Amino acid sequence: MRLKILKRGHRLLQKVQIFFISKMMGYTPGPIAVLSYRRNFFGKHYNPWLDHALRGAKHWSVGEIELFGTFVSKQNQCQYCTNDHHTMAKMSLGKEMADAVLDDFEQSTLEDRIKVVLRFLQKLTLQPHLIEEADFLPMRAQDISKEAIEEVMHVCGVFCVINRLADAFDFTMSPDTEKVARFLLKNGYAMSSLKG
Amino acid sequence: MIQALKQAVLGKGHSDPELRQQVYEKVSDQVLTGDTTPIIAPALNSYIDKLSKHAYKILDRDFEALQAEGYSEDEIFELTIVGATAAGVTRFEKGLSILQKLK
Numbered sequence: 001m002r003l004k005i006l007k008r009g010h011r012l013l014q015k016v017q018i019f020f021i022s023k024m025m026g027y028t029p030g031p032i033a034v035l036s037y038r039r040n041f042f043g044k045h046y047n048p049w050l051d052h053a054l055r056g057a058k059h060w061s062v063g064e065i066e067l068f069g070t071f072v073s074k075q076n077q078c079q080y081c082t083n084d085h086h087t088m089a090k091m092s093l094g095k096e097m098a099d100a101v102l103d104d105f106e107q108s109t110l111e112d113r114i115k116v117v118l119r120f121l122q123k124l125t126l127q128p129h130l131i132e133e134a135d136f137l138p139m140r141a142q143d144i145s146k147e148a149i150e151e152v153m154h155v156c157g158v159f160c161v162i163n164r165l166a167d168a169f170d171f172t173m174s175p176d177t178e179k180v181a182r183f184l185l186k187n188g189y190a191m192s193s194l195k196g
Numbered sequence: 197m198i199q200a201l202k203q204a205v206l207g208k209g210h211s212d213p214e215l216r217q218q219v220y221e222k223v224s225d226q227v228l229t230g231d232t233t234p235i236i237a238p239a240l241n242s243y244i245d246k247l248s249k250h251a252y253k254i255l256d257r258d259f260e261a262l263q264a265e266g267y268s269e270d271e272i273f274e275l276t277i278v279g280a281t282a283a284g285v286t287r288f289e290k291g292l293s294i295l296q297k298l299k
Contacts, residue, residue, distance in 0.1 A: 002259050005269045038270075041209060042277045045201040052197065077252040128287045129230035133294055140298070149295055157198075157288030164280035167251040 002170045006033045013196030025179060030080065030171025031162060035193035043193030046161065053158040055188040059148035062185065063092025064114070068155045071101040071118055075125040078163035080171045087181040113142045117152050124156050198285055205278050211271040215240075216278045223248045223282035228290060239265045240275065247279045 001007050007028075010018060014036050022028045035043030057065050066088040073081035082102070090098035100108035105118050116138040124131055139149055165171075174180045206216055218235050226232045226248045235241040239261040246254050262272050 002256060003269045003273055005273060009269075037273070040204065041274065042201075042205055042281070045197075045204045046281070049197050049201060077250070079252075124287055124291055127230075128227045128290060131290060131294065133298065136295060136298055146295055146298060150292065153288050153291040153295070156291070157284040159284070160287050161280045161284035164247055164251040164283055165276065168247055168254050168276045168280070170254075170256075 001030065001033065001172065002168070006030075006037055006169060009037055010194075011196040014194045015196075017194045017196065025183070026175045027172050029174070029180070030166055030169060031192050032194060034165055034169060036196070039193045039195070046158075047189070047193040049154070050158045050162070050192065051189045053151075053154035055190070057151040057154075059145060059151055061092070063089055063097075065151075065155055066092060067098065067101055067114070068117065068121060068152055069159050070098065071105075072121055072125050072156050072159040073163050074102055075122055076160065076163040076167075078159075078166050080166040080173055081159065081163050083177050084174055084180050084184075087177040088185055091178075091181055091185060113139075113144060116142050117144070120149075121152060121156055124153065125160060198288065201281060202285060205274070205281050209274045210268065211274045216274065219244055219275050219278045220282045223279045224286040227283060227286040237265065240267070244275070244279050247276060248283055251280075 010033075018028055018032065018036070021032060035047055037043070054065055054069065055062065060068075066085050070082055070085040070089050073085055086098055086102065089101070096108075097110060100110050101118065105115060108115075110118075120135055120139060123135055136149060140146075202220075206213065206220060209216065215235070215237075219240075222232050222235055222241075222244055232245065232248070235244060243254070243258050243262055246258065259272060263269075267275070
């Protein structure tokens with residue numbers, strides 16, 4: 001972590017909670033440190049968006065959402081987020097599907113409805129200025145509803161935020177991604193910004 | 197939800213609100229047009245460029261350069277949050293504006 005305030009600047013009750021989380025997870029997860037520090041400035045408001053995007057989707061499974069999150073993180077070359085969310089996608093969907101988004105997904109056995117979303121997410125992540133109506137049409141042709149497309153754009157949005165924060169602040173890599181993944185698959189993201 | 201986030205990161209803080217607005221607009225411009233307008237402060241301009249385009253290239257020395265220009269840790273925290281928020285929110289908003297027009 002590049003800023004001392006993100007290691008030692010939390011309020012007393014937050015420090016107590018962070019102590020127990022660190023004991024349980026073997027490290028302090030960067031997102032919790034950032035979303036909890038002066039939470040009225042950022043974490044209190046970003047956390048509901050994060051939870052809505054990753055656990056509020058009605059048209060995609062949790063595994064598919066984690067797969068999309070892994071893919072956006074990989075496009076942004078964020079190792080921290082790619083590792084953790086790839087593990088969640090792997091636990092939910094199996095190794096073959098999860099690994100497909102780390103390599104050339106076009107050559108993979110992923111369903112066409114997933115591939116069209118990945119193409120869209122790739123462009124929205126890396127070339128957002130070139131996004132146009134035509135980029136949405138392959139998804140609509142696969143009978144993906146407008147609501148379902150909005151859900152994947154939420155995933156792109158929240159990861160384009162947290163990927164940058166992970167790399168800028170230099171989050172410590174998770175020592176045990178499976179433990180992190182099990183925790184997040186069971187509990188979700190609603191408690192990422194600690195009160196105190 | 198997203199509007200509340202934008203208002204919070206551009207509202208009350210330790211850093212100059214005008215500077216935060218400039219950072220937000222710079223990153224938003226990059227998302228919308230692929231181009232950016234420079235911010236007056238050179239070290240901050242270079243840092244926000246990296247944050248916007250390839251955050252994985254940010255190094256300790258980028259933070260050291262900001263601190264050498266007098267930015268406090270809380271100011272760096274806020275300006276980073278603002279830039280990252282602009283990157284995510286503007287992508288979502290641009291996509292949504294096209295999606296809403298689709299039949």
